[in-house]
Amino acid sequence: MASTTVVLPFALPPAELAPELSRNLQAPSLAMLLSRNSLLEKHVIADDSRILPHEAWLARARGGxxxxxxxxxxxxxxxxxxxxxxxxxxxxxxxxxxxxxxxxxxxxxxxxxxxxxxxxxxxxxxxxxxxxxxxxxxxxxxxxxxxxxxxxxxxxxxxxxxxxxxxxxxxxxxxxxxxxxxxxxxxxxxxxxxxxxxxxxxxxxxxxAEAPMAEHQPMAVATPAAAAVPSWLKALSAGSTAAAPGAHGPVVLPHLIPMGAGNDWGAWLGAMQQLEHEWFSPLLAALRNGSTNELTMILTSREGWTEIRTSKAALRKFWRAQNLKNLTQ
Structure with a gap:
């Protein structure tokens, strides 16, 4: 099955800011992907964790x-x-x-x-x-x-x-x-x-050093011009094809890391708007035309992550309101 996993660090803003940011975010494609899902699981990291949730997810996926x-x-x-x-x-x-x-x-x-x-x-x-x-x-x-x-x-x-x-x-x-x-x-x-x-x-x-890779698929990492992607993160994409919405396998979108880590939520809103046009809309189109059978989104905050899975069949759940309420941890 042709499937895509998209990892979005800092896609989940702090709970006290999420309602206002969601109201100001014009992202109908993202709303559709988040609302019409076949799986929704929320994970909270331990209070004593010393790495961020997206880093923990990547560590597990790559075997260290x-x-x-x-x-x-x-x-x-x-x-x-x-x-x-x-x-x-x-x-x-x-x-x-x-x-x-x-x-x-x-x-x-x-x-x-x-x-x-x-x-x-x-x-x-x-x-x-x-x-x-x-x-x-x-x-x-x-x-x-x-x-x-x-x-x-x-x-x-x-x-x-x-x-x-x-x-x-x-x-x-x-x-x-x-x-x-x-x-x-x-x-x-x-x-x-x-x-x-x-x-x-x-x-x-x-x-x-000999830690085996838990995830055998190559992992792509997008390199947005507006955000400085740390070289350690880019190195995880060695051997993979260029990150693109139509590609299959896991892809990391690091666009929001500088804003989330630096608590710049105004800039976060602008970056999310850009992701709507460059990634969320094409991902939704790929599901609708069948070029991607299943999409899993890993959305993280400082406290944990949400895993949301959807498919072409799940998009037909018309009774589910199309909104951004799942942009909360």
């Missing part, structure tokens, strides 16, 4: 994020426990530290290479993916519960530091790298250009 992202970069170590590593900027906000939005870091390859080469001797193994994504091996850190940067961003960093038996070892390593990079010429030059210094690193997404 670090391993899958490494494969996307053409790296295939046969053993070890690996984490995704990002060079980041940590800033002081009043009386606590905050992890800044890495999408605004604007770290080029030349500067990143210098920082990478400086840091590499302090790790058991440190592998290069690209300027914003590296990988570290830490075989004894399997029990470390590490938060994703988007989950931790903007909050008191003390609440999001890695937790577990090796937390102190991580903190020691992080302090060493912070001292190594502090006032380095790369950062001095960045500040002269009006850019934030790269003063720390963040790690998350731990997985065994």
């Amino acid at each position: 994020l670090a391993a899958a992202v490494m494969r996307g970069f053409g790296l295939a170590p046969k053993e070890g426990y690996w984490f995704i590593v990002h060079p980041v900027h940590i800033q002081l906000a009043r009386n606590h530290l905050v992890l800044a939005d890495s999408r605004r870091l604007r770290l080029d390859e030349a500067d990143s290479r210098v920082l990478f080469d400086l840091a590499r001797p302090f790790f058991d193994e440190l592998l290069w993916g690209d300027a914003e994504t590296w990988f570290m091996r830490a075989d004894g850190w399997q029990g470390l519960d590490a938060a994703s940067p988007d989950a931790a961003m903007g909050s008191n960093l003390a609440d999001w530091m890695p937790a577990g038996p090796n937390a102190l070892a991580f903190k020691k390593l992080q302090n060493e790298i912070q001292m190594l990079w502090h006032e380095h010429s790369v950062n001095e030059a960045r500040q002269q250009r009006g850019l934030a210094p790269v003063n720390s690193f963040w790690m998350w997404g731990g997985a065994q």
Whole structure:
């Protein structure tokens, strides 16, 4: 059966904003897809989860994020426990530290290479993916519960530091790298250009190198021009065809991540309107003309996700009102 799964991070706004945003969103195709369904399941993540729901869904689908992202970069170590590593900027906000939005870091390859080469001797193994994504091996850190940067961003960093038996070892390593990079010429030059210094690193997404892929279909990731898609996410689409509404298999639409992570719901509304024209209307047309037999939508928020499945037969449920009420967690 020709089927499509569309993953939409941050498609579900906060409950207190959802009614007003839904009233202002002109998306009849999305309303049809959400209302005329054959399956609707709501999932809530655990209160102590340190990654976002769409990241958790992707980790399950790919058999562990670090391993899958490494494969996307053409790296295939046969053993070890690996984490995704990002060079980041940590800033002081009043009386606590905050992890800044890495999408605004604007770290080029030349500067990143210098920082990478400086840091590499302090790790058991440190592998290069690209300027914003590296990988570290830490075989004894399997029990470390590490938060994703988007989950931790903007909050008191003390609440999001890695937790577990090796937390102190991580903190020691992080302090060493912070001292190594502090006032380095790369950062001095960045500040002269009006850019934030790269003063720390963040790690998350731990997985065994040999972790098998749970999802055998290639996963496409759309790359909207208006939104900066993190390279770790783009790497998950390695080997897949270009993301398009008529394609079969899973596809991730990351258009809403910057707005949802940054709580910019005015911009979110505009991005959803664009998705209505570029994705939701073509997806509805594909169901109606039979080129897609079944569509599953994974809509996420910070608290969980909703799985909605529909088909050409389900679209005939005319007694169901066409609305956007399912845009709530």
